[in-house]
């Protein structure tokens with residue numbers, strides 16, 4: 411049988427239900443999908459003009475970043491060492507008011523996607539402005555994405571009111587329906603930037619089209635305490651009372667959670683995006699992720715924006731996220747390496763409703779696959795692949811990235827976008843921002 415692409419001679423870390431690892435493995439890809447996998451014995455059944463030799467490489471599902479703001483990568487490092495409130499109100503919101511436009515978002519999204527691909531990310535969930543443009547960029551480069559226009563009760567760079575934001579989102583949902591790579595979600599920014607009416611309308615919109623709904627939730631102690639004062643309820647209780655914490659929903663951060671909050675998340679099957687480094691850097695606190703996992707709450711990993719992280723690197727996030735929980739719980743057994751890799755692949759896919767598309771290398775799924783160089787001094791010896799992925803790698807080992815069967819990067823060279831040109835343009839734009847803010 412003739413097929414589009416064959417990956418051979420690699421170690422295949424499948425992340426399938428039995429977590430099989432195939433030595434000298436083969437993955438067969440046709441029309442964007444994984445149609446077969448196994449050891450070298452299956453090679454005789456297929457032929458292809460496109461072959462990738464994965465000798466001394468790990469072949470695994472691409473990583474899934476469950477929370478980004480790709481449009482703010484252009485502000486990376488412009489305002490560090492600040493609490494969230496000052497960072498947001500004195501820098502990010504004013505910067506966005508002054509500089510954010512379609513061209514900036516397009517360039518920043520390109521820069522972000524290049525960074526993500528180079529560190530093995532094949533799917534990201536974005537919440538920013540001009541998301542129609544982000545969708546076009548993602549599609550052009552060929553990465554998988556779940557995209558949501560940030561809804562706010564005050565004017566955003568894209569729209570003037572929350573109702574206009576909802577209309578913009580509805581148009582996005584309709585325009586990108588059935589796209590093989592792009593999914594649209596509904597994303598109110600947070601309970602403190604969207605009133606009850608906006609939150610409810612947003613949820614109604616998400617339910618109407620059966621798309622994901624997500625928002626920042628219980629990120630800081632201040633947000634938690636203000637909600638108690640204003641709503642006589644924690645942020646989670648408040649949203650639950652509004653009826654928006656049901657169905658296809660995930661919450662980003664969840665750093666400050668009462669016992670009752672955790673039970674609400676568990677009972678309502680609300681997933682959580684864990685953004686350890688952003689929470690550490692803004693001193694927001696530590697999300698009780700080990701406890702959430704113990705309660706069988708679905709937790710994926712996100713980087714948050716590069717303006718608060720300051721990278722979009724899931725290898726760093728896996729490493730930090732695991733160690734932070736160990737320190738927090740004083741229990742070195744929590745968030746073990748295998749669990750963390752599951753969080754960055756399978757859990758991320760489930761959180762975004764993409765579990766039938768990606769998150770593992772299995773027959774019938776889309777071919778979202780990365781190849782990682784293993785023949786490197788900091789990765790030798792190899793006793794346990796999960797351990798290396800979380801505690802030894804930094805993302806620079808990612809050699810090849812495939813999304814939906816298409817090779818986006820090979821031997822660290824990007825094939826669908828001119829990396830040098832984007833870096834050059836981003837440097838020019840950053841100078842303009844620096845000189846005018």
Ligand SMILES: [Zn+2]
Nearest residue numbers: 479626714715
């Ligand atoms: Zn965020």
